[in-house]
Amino acid sequence: MGKKKISRRKFLVRGGLGTIGILAVGTYLFRSPIRRGIAGAIDGGESLYMGDTSSPIIWFEVTEENTIVLHSPKVEMGQGTFTGLAQMAADELEVSMEQMKVVHANSASGNMDGFATGGSTSVSSLWVPLRELAATMREMIKKEAASKMGISTSEASIVDGIVSGGGKTMRYADAVKDVAEWEVPDTPLLKDSKTYKFIGKPIPRIDLKDKVFGAPIFGMDATMPNMLYGAVVRPTHIGAKFIDADISKAENMPGVIKVVKEKDFVGVVANSQTEAENAKNAIDVEWKVERSWQTADIEAMIEVGKGEPFVIQKEGKSEGILEKADTTIVSEYKSPIGAHAQLEPNGALAFVEADKATIVMSTQVVKLTRDEIADRIGFDADQVNIVPTFLGGGFGRRLHTPNAIQAAVLSKAVGKPVKCFFSRKEEFQNDTFRPPTHHVLKGKLNSEGMIEAMEHNVSSGDVAFGSPMLPGILEPIIGADLGAWRGGMIQYGGIPNYRTISWRKKLPFATSWWRSLGLLANTFAIESFVDELAVAAKKNPVEFRLAQIQEDDKGFRLKEVIKAAAEKSGYTDEVVNGRAMGFAASTDANTPCAQVVEVSIEENEIKVHKVTCVMDPGLAVNPDQVRAQCEGAIIMGMSAAMFEKMDVEDGQLTPTIYGPYEMALMKHAPKEIDVILLQNSDVPGAVGEPPLGPIGAAIANAVFRLTGKRLREMPLKLS
Amino acid sequence: MQVSFFINGESKSVEVADENTPLLWVVRDILDLKGTKFGCGKAACGACTLHVDGEAIRSCSYAVKFAKGKQITTIEGLGNEENPHPVQQAWIEEVVPQCGYCQPGFMMATAALLDKIPNPTDEDIDKNIINVCRCATYYRMRKAIHRAAELKTEANPITEIENS
Helix, strand or coil, rough: CCCCCCCCCHHHCCCCCCCCCCCCCCCCCCHHHHHHHHHHHCCCCCCCCCCCCCCCCEEECCCCCCCCCEECCCCCCCCHHHHHHHHHHHHHHHCCCCHHHEEEECCHHHCCCCCCCCCHHHHHHHHHHHHHHHHHHHHHHHHHHHHHHHHHHHCEEEECEEEECCCCCCHHHHHHCCCCCEEEEEEECEEEEEEHHCCCCCCCCCHHHHHHCCCCCCCHHHCCCCCEEEEEEECCCCCCEEEEEEEEHHHCCCCCEEEEEEECEEEEEECCCCHHHHHHHHHHEEECCCCCCCCCHHHHHHHCCEEEEEEEEEEECCHHHHCCCCEEEEEEEEEEEEECCCCCCCCEEEEECCCEEEEECCCCCCCHHHHHHHHHCCCCCEEEEEEECCCEEEEEECCCCCHHHHHHHHHHHHCCCEEEEHHHHHCCCCCCECCCCEEEEEEEEECCCEEEEEEEEEEEECCCCCCCCCCCCHHHHHHHCCCCCCCCCCCCCCCCEECCCCCCCCCCCCCCCCCCCCCCHHHHHHHHHHHHHHCCCCCCHHHHHHHHCCCHHHHHHHHHHHHHHHHCCCCCCEEECCCCEEEEEEECCCCEEEEEEEEEEEECCEEEEEEEECCCCECCHHHHHHHHHHHHHHHHHHHHHHCEEEEEEEEEEECECEEEECCCCHHHHEEEEEEECCCCCCCCCCCHHHHHHHHHHHHHHHHHHHHHHHHHCCCCCCC | CCEEEEEEEEEEEEECCCCCCCCCHHHHHHHHCCCCCCCCCCCCCCEEEEEEECCCEHHHCCCCHHHHCCCEHHHHCCCCCCCCCHHHHHHCCCCCCCCCCHHHHHHHHHHHHHHCCCCCHHHHHHHHHCCCCCCCCCCHHHHHHHHHHHHHHHHHCCHHHHHH
């Protein structure tokens, strides 16, 4: 049989996202090129060759059991992405949900996201390409099956991965057997939304059972034969530079295999976790610390007016109006340093052999981590295979995971697999924190009590800037830190004059991506201030907002969530039975969200009883999981708004443990969370982050109605 | 030194270099039961919760020497797909987990709570379920705890008598 030609197809052209690779059956039964490619990469031999060597990407695999394995380049960190992707693929593949499996694509497979998993983009960015890949694959299998059954493709129909026609049937698994190469057709038309079987349905999470029965799916759970345990001494002080270490005592500790001293860190490899930790504690490290920072130093740095300003939004001439008027209202808001506090610490299991390295770990940045490791240990990038696992929380903490370098260095030093992860104290001290912010807002009402001019000045530590994901060369081109000002623009386009100015401040410790980036703090400031203006105008805050939203599609969707939230919650300015309501809304990544809270004060503490959340993420691929994201983001946002705060004391970031780092627990969770989804767009938008926006301001606005006291600083405290 | 105990119904004897080794690492690294998680190492988050003689304990801060001769249950022994514990069944029905990392600890804490208080009030839950979930799945967890109490009572209406 002659070999079939591989043609170029539509999705190969699109942004280098990749190709379908080839189809394969069975990991063990069939020695297909795809499996050989993966196995070869792990075992250190041949690289995968399939059409385009610059981008040999694998998406799907057909197993002997007639299931489809989707090798996802996006990692699952809790948002239900794998389930959403499986729904999207299953609909085009014409298979049942039970036939879909999703695994993490390792970097050696070639199916690698060149950037990251983050920014609430996994489902939305794959919405078209993944369905096109799946539809194309379906057509390829259908054609192959028809050919094997001796029928024409037009006679063939598919149900649940079984091709039928001419009185015969053939499973996908049998159709793809013994096919060495595939002819890839032009991308077929995608299904009409009316015919979706799975998209838009509340399908239970496909990782539910693994997570309920305790399957070893996380980076921390990874093992390899002859695995050893590593521990690295990490800095405890801001700006500490590693100078030298006395390792003599540690070298003689029980269970120690080797103490590894490098130019920039020292670590130990031992037979067990406990022995590794004990030996680590016996290492005496000399650090150079140039300055002993305090919270007050940091707060003084983060002040509007210091650093570099950059106007990111401007309409009309707010500056002239606000400066002249004596009726201008000016308020300042603040948010603290926030920790990620994800439950699974950072860590990696690394096995560096003579000519290849395998790194099993939780990371949001597969490619970056691969390249950094390769660079450090002197390997080519394709000699390093990152095997991503489920993440025990991401939240942006794993958008840079250089800790894997240390695991790799330790493994290389002993020639065996080494697992090495952070202690909780190290997590808190070496986090890439949510930066503290300072906001100055100015507003002036006109004679009708509407906003004539408004300004938002936000000063923040870096978020996107300084991140290895954004080359420094781009900073002057971009101008302002797009992470820091996320959510910082004024969304009320009906205001005639408004301006937003971002002030950049580089802090002496790492600040970076934290779920929703600037949205949390910026929305707290803006939506609290809009509430202040509504109060000054003696207007209902819902109507006040609605009257100042512009008449376009974005404005329409924002108005709809605001109207629905007010209606469903029965919003009122009145205090009823000791409870007050608070209203806030935000638009993040084109997903508008409005929230109404009901609070009371109990024993001088703010108690949130109920949250009504109306969000319009566009098409909800899995409405139940979109709801779950809203519920979780609301409570995480409450946690940040009401409790969380890192301090700097004598050069150390503190606290370093849960408890003292106060967070929302079961007892703080609202007893009622009512999530209503609007879908005023036929494509899926961002879900994981947008619902974090309004909650802080909504609570503060409710507290104002209850007590007359305006809380302008997170965490919100009554006294 | 050797330490012997029962875990998930099986008798086990393990060799540890140091009898103060936290039970967590014995369970995870020697017995290869990875469902019990490391979160903080200071008994502050509850990710490592398992049962020792029916009590929920935080195994990161529980020396293995104290487990001698005792009955240990981990998430793997709580139930399985064919025969889930009511808490696991409820967690599935309510689709609780997001990232999932802390969930075994919460389920173990809940299972122990239901043994003591078969029908916990919201206040009982607030007081006793004090683990940390960063995805903040508390809202569904509370629903699942109430559901688990129902399932457990349906399955075994005389639980309280048996336990007394």
